Amino acid sequence: LYTILTDIFNPEALKDNYVFCKKKEYALPADLKSKDGYISFIKSLPAIDDSEVFGINKMVNAAGGVTDSSEMLNSLQILTQETLAGIVKAEEKEIAAKAKQLATDIPNGFDVDECFKKYPYNQKECMNTVLIQELTKYNTLLGIAKKSLGDLQNAIKGNVIMTAEIEEVGESIRKNVVPRHWSNNAYLSTKPLTSWVQDLRARIKFFQEWIDKGTPADYWISAFFYPQSFLTGILQNYARKNNLPIDSLAAEYSILPDSADASKPRPEASFIYGLFIEGAKWDKETQKLTEIDSKYQFLPMPSFLIKPTERKTIVIRANTYDCPVYKTTQRKGEMLSNGQSSNFILSIPLSVGDDLPSKHWIKRGVAMFSQLADQLAQISSSNFMQKKKKKKKKVLCVD
Secondary structure (H helix, E strand, O other), X not given: OHHHHHHHOOHHHHOOOOEOOOOHHHEOOOOOOOHHHHHHHHHHOOOOOOHHHHOOOOHHHHHHHHHHHHHHHHHHHHHHHHHOOOOHHHHHHHHHHHHXXXXXXXXXXXXXXXXXXXXXXXXXXXXXXXXXXXXXXXXXXXXXXXXXXXXXXHHHHOOOOOOHHHHXXXXXXXXXXXXXXXXXXXXXXXXXXXXXXXXXXXXXXXXXXXXXXXXXXXXXXXXXXXXXXXXXXXXXXXHHHXXXXXXXXXXXEEOOOOOXXXXXXXXXXXXXXXXXXXXXXXXXXXXXXXXXXXXXXXXXXXXXXXXXXXXXXXXXXXXXXXXXXXXXXXXXXXXXXXXXXOXXXXXXXXXXXXXXXXXXXXXXXXXXXXXXXXHHHHHHHHHHHHXXXXXXXXXXXXX
């Protein structure tokens, strides 16, 4: 808001023909001397403001329309299902079949005791602690999901009482949404139930490979319940190894150019991947943010190199945009007991050019996310695949 207001309240606005944005219709006329003239000018403005007035990419309008349409269709589907509530037996059979399939699709929990033997507490390897904490959280979620699905199947058969909680699980399966009891014990997500289960399986696979193959060279940041704990663990490892207070350290983030050897050992540094950017794209040639094609809203970002560094030695780079990173595209969350947001993860400085300074990207609302809602992911991926078919060239900012 402050950035937008500086375009309006500034000394340049007092000059003739001052332009508030790139659209010429929003230039300040110099020949208005009467009330009628002002009213006439206001009426000449477009009835619907172009997104460019606020510095936002045009794709945001399309994405907003898709989100609204999706919500409307979901509501209509629920209303239709409620009017057909008389077909109880048919619904029960369908829900029971889906519950049985979900119970098969959802993986079993981890053997945390065995994992702890392989990855014991070690002051110089905080990733062991991070791993055990994550496995414990996932075990809780998997146990709740498995139990509730079993209870639902037994309740439909009449073997146990159909409680309000079991009934809510059945209704959620019918509506293809994540049951409230699950989401209360899960990571933040906006995916529908079927996609949520697929995402859960991918997360479990990541941690299982970690257990089987050892600490990974690069980390899927989206897989963590608490990415902040993982990022703090990187700093803690460096602090204990070098006998430094952790408060004296900060993480430096960089994107390696294609010419760099990604396999080259980088002691005390880590790679993360799995982030998507909205409203811009990363140009691998210039190593700067650039405008995204109007067909896209999101694009995947390259991997980031995280290097712990003493704060006193960090050189603040000029021409950077502090890009916020969120877990979901909602960009909102709740304050947790540890003082952290349930959605916001951190800010990463990204290099920008003189022609498109930080102010430009602030108005664009550029941000990164560790996961996308299904309908938004489909828009971006379908547009991207169409472009790849038309132009078999290397596309910037996509690995």
